[in-house]
Amino acid sequence: MTLIIEQFLCRGDNYGVLVHEPEAGLTASIDAPAERPIRDALAARNWRLDRIFTTHHHGDHVEANLPLRTAFGCTIVGPAGEADKVPGIDEPVKGGDTFMFGAFEVRVIDTPGHTLGHISYWLPAAGVAFVADTLFSLGCGRLFEGTPAMMWESLLKLRALPDETGIYCGHEYTEANARFALTIEPDNPELVARAEEVKRLRAMGEPTLPTTIGLEKATNPFLRADAPGMGARLGMANADPVAIFAEIRRRKDNFR
Numbered sequence: 322m323t324l325i326i327e328q329f330l331c332r333g334d335n336y337g338v339l340v341h342e343p344e345a346g347l348t349a350s351i352d353a354p355a356e357r358p359i360r361d362a363l364a365a366r367n368w369r370l371d372r373i374f375t376t377h378h379h380g381d382h383v384e385a386n387l388p389l390r391t392a393f394g395c396t397i398v399g400p401a402g403e404a405d406k407v408p409g410i411d412e413p414v415k416g417g418d419t420f421m422f423g424a425f426e427v428r429v430i431d432t433p434g435h436t437l438g439h440i441s442y443w444l445p446a447a448g449v450a451f452v453a454d455t456l457f458s459l460g461c462g463r464l465f466e467g468t469p470a471m472m473w474e475s476l477l478k479l480r481a482l483p484d485e486t487g488i489y490c491g492h493e494y495t496e497a498n499a500r501f502a503l504t505i506e507p508d509n510p511e512l513v514a515r516a517e518e519v520k521r522l523r524a525m526g527e528p529t530l531p532t533t534i535g536l537e538k539a540t541n542p543f544l545r546a547d548a549p550g551m552g553a554r555l556g557m558a559n560a561d562p563v564a565i566f567a568e569i570r571r572r573k574d575n576f577r
């Protein structure tokens with residue numbers, strides 16, 4: 322079984338992602354940041370759009386929902402928890418739900434924090450997950466609606482996926498995230514190596530995504546709030562992981 326995944330930039334730093342299941346001849350768009358680049362990517366492959374998998378209600382993820390549904394008659398799957406804010410939603414889903422996309426099972430994971438209803442889509446047989454603005458490479462989403470405890474729980478769910486899981490994120494933020502991550506763990510050799518790789522990729526105009534859970538576990542400070550010595554490094558030895566995570570998030574919010 323194969324799944325073909327196309328990733329392309331939309332509106333600056335948003336990623337558009339198309340997922341094609343060749344046996345069933347089905348194509349899904351992960352979110353719908355902008356109509357034109359998604360239609361161009363479909364046309365380049367001669368695919369037609371059957372589904373949109375919405376992760377959360379922010380405008381830069383749902384803007385093209387209605388124009389694409391009008392153009393293709395596609396079905397829009399999205400988060401039940403914020404269904405009232407997702408234009409054109411046809412099939413609300415929530416954590417624990419599963420559905421088929423051709424031969425592939427899709428598992429819905431509740432990942433609130435960035436927004437209260439944010440969901441992620443995991444395709445175990447394909448070894449990929451679409452996490453939008455919950456987890457970024459070397460970063461995580463801002464807490465616009467949720468609490469640190471909520472986001473930490475969401476990140477723990479993603480961290481529990483197999484190490485080799487390919488992680489597709491909503492934005493190309495990795496280079497700025499790397500600069501911040503190095504202020505938290507300047508002596509983490511895997512982080513230093515990843516930061517160099519990211520710099521090299523971006524200098525060539527290449528994407529730094531998808532990443533993997535294994536790589537993020539080793540390098541992403543937001544997944545490492547409970548790593549040995551992290552609290553002490555931040556001057557908060559004996560603090561619990563949620564407090565340490567909240568402090569890392571607070572520092573990132575103020576980082577320039």
Ligand SMILES: [Fe+2]
Binds near residue numbers: 377379382
């Ligand atoms: Fe967002």
